[in-house]
Amino acid sequence: MKRSESNYWLIGTLASASVLCSGCGYGNQSALNNAGIQSERLGSLWWLFLAITGVVYVVVMALLIVAFFRVRRAGANSVPDIKPDPARERKVGNIIKVAVAVTAITLFALMITSFSAGRAIDSLSRSQDPLEIKVTGQQWWWQIEYQNPTPSNMVTTANEIHIPVGRPIKIDLVSHDVIHSFWLPNLHGKKDLIPNYPTTIYLQADEPGVYWGQCAEFCGYEHAKMRFMVVAEPPEDFQRWYAAAQQPSQNPSTDSQALGQQIFLKSVCAQCHTIQGTPANGRVGPDLTHVASKPYIASGSLQNDRENLMNWISDPQAIKPGIRMPMNTYSQDDLNALVDYIQSLK
Amino acid sequence: MKRTIGLIISLIFVSTFMACEREERGFRVQTPDANRINSTQLTSLSAGESAPQPPVKNEYEDNAFALSQGKQLFSQMNCVGCHAHGGGAIGPALMDKKWIYGSQPEQIFSTIVEGRPNGMPSFRGKLPDYEIWQLAAYVRSLSGLTPKTAAPGRNDDMQSREPENSTESQTPHRVTPPTLR
Numbered sequence: 439m440k441r442s443e444s445n446y447w448l449i450g451t452l453a454s455a456s457v458l459c460s461g462c463g464y465g466n467q468s469a470l471n472n473a474g475i476q477s478e479r480l481g482s483l484w485w486l487f488l489a490i491t492g493v494v495y496v497v498v499m500a501l502l503i504v505a506f507f508r509v510r511r512a513g514a515n516s517v518p519d520i521k522p523d524p525a526r527e528r529k530v531g532n533i534i535k536v537a538v539a540v541t542a543i544t545l546f547a548l549m550i551t552s553f554s555a556g557r558a559i560d561s562l563s564r565s566q567d568p569l570e571i572k573v574t575g576q577q578w579w580w581q582i583e584y585q586n587p588t589p590s591n592m593v594t595t596a597n598e599i600h601i602p603v604g605r606p607i608k609i610d611l612v613s614h615d616v617i618h619s620f621w622l623p624n625l626h627g628k629k630d631l632i633p634n635y636p637t638t639i640y641l642q643a644d645e646p647g648v649y650w651g652q653c654a655e656f657c658g659y660e661h662a663k664m665r666f667m668v669v670a671e672p673p674e675d676f677q678r679w680y681a682a683a684q685q686p687s688q689n690p691s692t693d694s695q696a697l698g699q700q701i702f703l704k705s706v707c708a709q710c711h712t713i714q715g716t717p718a719n720g721r722v723g724p725d726l727t728h729v730a731s732k733p734y735i736a737s738g739s740l741q742n743d744r745e746n747l748m749n750w751i752s753d754p755q756a757i758k759p760g761i762r763m764p765m766n767t768y769s770q771d772d773l774n775a776l777v778d779y780i781q782s783l784k
Numbered sequence: 785m786k787r788t789i790g791l792i793i794s795l796i797f798v799s800t801f802m803a804c805e806r807e808e809r810g811f812r813v814q815t816p817d818a819n820r821i822n823s824t825q826l827t828s829l830s831a832g833e834s835a836p837q838p839p840v841k842n843e844y845e846d847n848a849f850a851l852s853q854g855k856q857l858f859s860q861m862n863c864v865g866c867h868a869h870g871g872g873a874i875g876p877a878l879m880d881k882k883w884i885y886g887s888q889p890e891q892i893f894s895t896i897v898e899g900r901p902n903g904m905p906s907f908r909g910k911l912p913d914y915e916i917w918q919l920a921a922y923v924r925s926l927s928g929l930t931p932k933t934a935a936p937g938r939n940d941d942m943q944s945r946e947p948e949n950s951t952e953s954q955t956p957h958r959v960t961p962p963t964l965r
Contacts, residue, residue, distance in 0.1 A: 709861070760809070764915065
């Protein structure tokens with residue numbers, strides 16, 4: 439091989455590798471990058487299946503190739519040999535028996551490992567005192583409600599789930615419009631959200647980190663922009679976050695923020711959005727009480743900065759066409775004030 | 785023979801595209817001019833010579849997507865809180881033929897925007913115009929006044945009444961508003 443040719447090979451390999459990895463943003467969102475006991479079991483099951491089926495594939499293909507080249511050469515005029523040869527028949531029969539036995543044993547072993555992985559995954563559902571979270575799939579965002587026996591201690595947020603590391607989490611999945619699917623590959627498999635049929639998923643994160651999840655069942659125009667973020671953090675950090683999330687929104691501290699709050703409450707915004715501590719109590723869109731503390735808006739599709747907020751408020755239909763949020767025409771001053779207020783909602 | 789086949793094929797072709805408008809989804813659409821609505825008359829009496837108003841056509845009434853958006857809004861904006869799913873409770877029923885403030889698209893639009901005495905709140909500035917037009921279209925579908933080809937055929941939740949596209953068309957009939965007791 440000439441040198442220039444080998445360079446082409448190298449470039450080609452690198453290019454295809456980079457194409458394969460182009461979906462690898464969002465913190466290595468992968469079912470093989472395990473962060474919890476359940477996805478670890480699923481991951482090892484996947485590797486086991488890959489290894490065994492890989493070996494089977496190689497063996498079958500090798501035998502097939504051997505069979506191709508071992509065709510017995512017969513002369514054009516020779517009579518076909520249709521009289522069975524007892525010794526050869528017995529040999530072939532034994533080979534088939536062994537092959538069937540090996541296949542049955544392999545399948546049985548895989549079934550056992552699959553079953554035990556299933557049991558291990560299900561063991562979380564018997565754990566005492568899980569943290570209960572209700573997740574409602576909406577077109578096209580996730581409503582997150584932390585359940586608590588005392589209603590005033592419940593927390594409602596959107597597209598961002600904070601969980602304590604090492605504690606089992608019980609997630610109740612609900613949908614009121616179409617079928618969605620809750621998929622958090624680093625922690626667990628998929629679970630569908632079916633209208634009028636609540637489902638439950640248990641999971642646990644063993645390593646702190648930020649994991650990305652998304653809707654895995656086509657649900658309409660913005661299915662691809664229906665992401666959510668899971669922040670697994672040490673229990674004390676989680677408690678701190680939860681205590682902050684329970685607080686009502688901050689009061690405006692500057693004139694501009696106060697004007698922004700007035701605009702929010704008097705125009706279309708309050709019709710759909712809730713800001714705790716103000717009369718805004720709409721239930722159609724995400725709760726915005728602490729929206730400024732989030733790194734992303736629009737279900738993980740935009741970074742939460744001033745420019746994106748302005749574009750989002752004035753023309754959300756350009757960013758996520760088809761969503762319920764309408765286009766808004768505010769004067770530049772009003773828009774500035776509104777964004778000032780929204781950015782103050784830490 | 786050849787001509788017949790050609791005719792059949794072109795008929796199929798035409799009928800395939802007939803339904804295009806029904807499902808058309810405009811996310812940044814123009815709706816009937818809202819300013820014209822402010823002059824909507826609630827009564828046929830007027831000072832001096834009365835000038836007939838040109839009827840306003842709500843193009844959403846032929847559009848299945850807009851009607852279903854209107855249906856969602858009808859729940860989300862809590863219209864069901866008073867009107868139930870058309871049967872009425874605190875507010876008047878919307879699936880019958882009786883209309884206190886008019887059954888025309890622009891009259892329903894202005895009822896939603898302005899609010900009405902005895903309890904109907906005003907949505908002025910609370911919803912963009914196109915969503916109010918979607919609501920107005922859906923309200924008319926409740927009493928079968930929109931084309932059956934576009935009206936919603938199913939409900940997201942359990943519901944006791946027939947879907948809107950099975951509702952028989954009611955002949956609108958003006959009634960006087962009930963007086964407060």
